[in-house]
Amino acid sequence: MTALNQLYPQPLWQWFETICSIPHPSKHEQALSLYIQNWAKKQGLPVAEDEVGNLIIRKPATAGMEDRQVVCIQAHLDMVPQKNADKDHDFVKDPIEAYVDGDWVTANGTTLGADNGIGMSSALAVLAANDIKHGPLEVLLTIDEEAGMTGAFGLQAGVLDAEILINTDSEQEGEIYMGCAGGVDAEISVPMVWEAAETSHKAYQLDISGLKGGHSGVNIHMGRGNANKLLARFLFSHSDELALELTSFTGGSLRNAIPREANIVFTLPAEKVELLKQRLDQFDAILCAELAAADPSVKLELNEIALPKQVMAEDTQDTFVALLNACPNGVSRMSDDVEGVVETSLNVGVINTDSEHISILCLIRSLIDSGRSEVEGTLTALVQLAGADVEFSGAYPGWKPDNSSSVMALVNQTYHDIYKKEPDIMVIHAGLECGLFKKPYPDMDMVSIGPTIRYPHGPDEKVLIETVGQYWELLLAVLERIPAKS
Template sequence: MNSDIRELEPVSLWNKFADLNAVPRASKKEERVIQFMVDFGTKLGLETITDAVGNVIIRKPATEGMEDRKMIVMQSHLDMVHQKNNDTVFDFDTQGIDMFIEGDWVKAKGTTLGADNGLGVATIMAILESNNIEHPAIEALFTIDEETGMTGAMGLEGGVLQGEILLNLDTEEDDEIGVGCAGGIDVTATRSYAEEDTPEIKTGYKIEVKGLQGGHSGMQIHEGLGNANKIMNRLLFDGFENFGLRISEIDGGSLRNAIPRESVAMVAIDSVHEEAFVHEMNLLASSIKKELKTMEPELEIEFSEIETPQSIMDLGVQEGLTRAIYAATNGVYRMSADIPDLVETSNNIARVIVKDGQIKIGCLTRSSVESSKMDLANALRATFELTGCEVEFSGSYPGWTPNMDSAILKVMVDIYKQQNNGEEPHVAACHAGLECGILGTNYPEMDMISFGPNIKGAHSPDERAQISSVQKYWKFVLEILKNIPKA
């Protein structure tokens, strides 16, 4: 079906997207896609360099008559989030994304699509390869590892880029022009615990939470989507309170920037309470599904008898763990007082692992206000430290402060209105981590903006890109390039 994608308009963009999606490109495993981009630039005869951390920069001179315009940086990230459905057999390390068309949407078969940020990369590639698109001098900046640490943007040294305007092609609503974003920090809680032999009077059960939508832990954190780790914790907490449930293992969630879709726990209960346990747990599961039925109609919560686990957690540690996860903030912490409808600060309890005497809880805390980000991070730290966990902060990156006097913003607003019957674009900051804030630390004078086509369900196997929106966006890009201000 990927051949059908290549026939979509604009053909040059979709062909580059199909080429890119044939290359495995997980975060922190970008060697092949880096080489792919280097080969692409070199084949075109353009100046192509790779910096110390792996970012690729390709420079293309201005087209005739555009030499007097400001040089621009067109920027997108090479890596993509790797997520798949439980029943999908797929090896992200060796296989290209299998795409198909459904109505006005391009989707992937059981996996993430890579439209985030592959459509941005493909846009830049199509422009670099073109010989009939008007544009000023371009520095194409392809960064690495945006999704799991933004180490590419962090590692880009000052003085490498010469452009005065940066167009970041990593926004996911085609009526939005991004002028700001949230910063973030990883919060990780760990501790060891003693394991106990499981008493013979206990019966083993597996609890599964699955079928949740998942999604982007920044852009979708306000939507009321279910978090598999929080749902599982409710079940474990109730099971212990009423039936003395003891935990053997938990494996919930995956990536920090994805709202967790699934969680599995292996537990042991007193055999004498088995019938009452199953009845009570199914009642609780029904209540949870009823709560979330509007946003999570496919939620499944299953209980199945298994061979009794050989060991269980120390009782005191288990009580502390379930209470801490219950108490820990998940979702929106504070809305912005300055920008309507913008989430200012949030947290995603992304990963919970309990196994072999070790606990690890991974969170991603985001905020457009640095002090609020650290306030929530410290609240989480205090919550987990009360249970005896050690808490580490890592991967902190800054937000991007809006500049409403941006010259390129004014140009883009005018073009958008001209192309859309006078409709005003939505000029906004977003609650996601864009690289602009980081790049701005070494290039503080650069005028930056972010935009892109409609992409839904990013960071989940439901990710999809709207064909008609890509056409609208491409038209917008071409007109922007024609109207870059003079130097």
């Protein structure tokens, strides 16, 4: 088996192998951060940790390039922790089992962390090298990008000296990103009322699995099944005729990942069990037909369990099921300005049941503030009609495209010179941190590039090896071409 550290470019892949060996899911980046800080100090590179935990590492210009504009290479420290149901893996303790699979690098049953580990590896490899030409450099590694952009929110003015920022969090070689969507979290809460379970009933757990899931900013337009919405659909259609009484609904794990798995626990009269199985067979056939292209491995599994002591009161259950079934999900509108790009979307990401509430956590994304506001209004109206509550939090701005960007023009020309073809200048529906950086650094010129990564935020995540080399060559060529300070 080919070792990662033997791939081209070796310095980058060596760093990525190290990063995979140190657990770093969102909100648990401390071990990786400390490793990088200790490494930087040994290299004699100035390193600082800001108030929220972001790392800033500086490197002087190579000889003769001291007059160039200061460049910041930016990546985020954390990765999305997602795994297959049958995979025994603790993201806080266990390393990522990355391996070469043909033309790709992927992981064994978990997310790979190429998002944004490849970008982080490229920044660290540039810092480590003594044969790369560049002007004064800063590397900014932010925390908690995937779970709330905490690091980007916390970045203060005056911390960076850079005039140019190269974000490394894009996921398609041959595309240069100059704008991205903003977003906001929405948490819907339905108050819980319990009642005693009927002792004559049977109890079951229904699981849905095998869906591809994926990144809610990158894959939301692909028609993939949302596990939460699919179970809601079944409940809304059949709860009454089955006299089904819910005990819990659990689905998804991240608000920015399309949920791949969900389960419900419920009771029903013993005489309804055969009808339940018939309806599930019918629903399974419907899903297999509808999702044959987008999610061919979807699976329903029903298992009898011990009878719980309590179930949801009828009004609570009816409110929750109707609300979840009616909740918008997926693409709301495509962009009129950028062909083929989603303008506004909503992902029904996580559902949890506790003793007092059942909650629905969603992520709204939009390229325009008015689009985000429209979806916020739709959710608010829906929740008011249901007599539930909704709270919006963690709003972050989009990154408005700047057609006059000098660094975008430089990357565009450099790509053409290397590969003799035009790159695509793009705006991405996913959230990049650049929009937040514009608040403390409104005059900073920004661009985003990266290799080809497929299925980020899911255990099928993989990165195309050839494009990592292409991204690396482009990055080094751009650094060498950065102009002198005006």
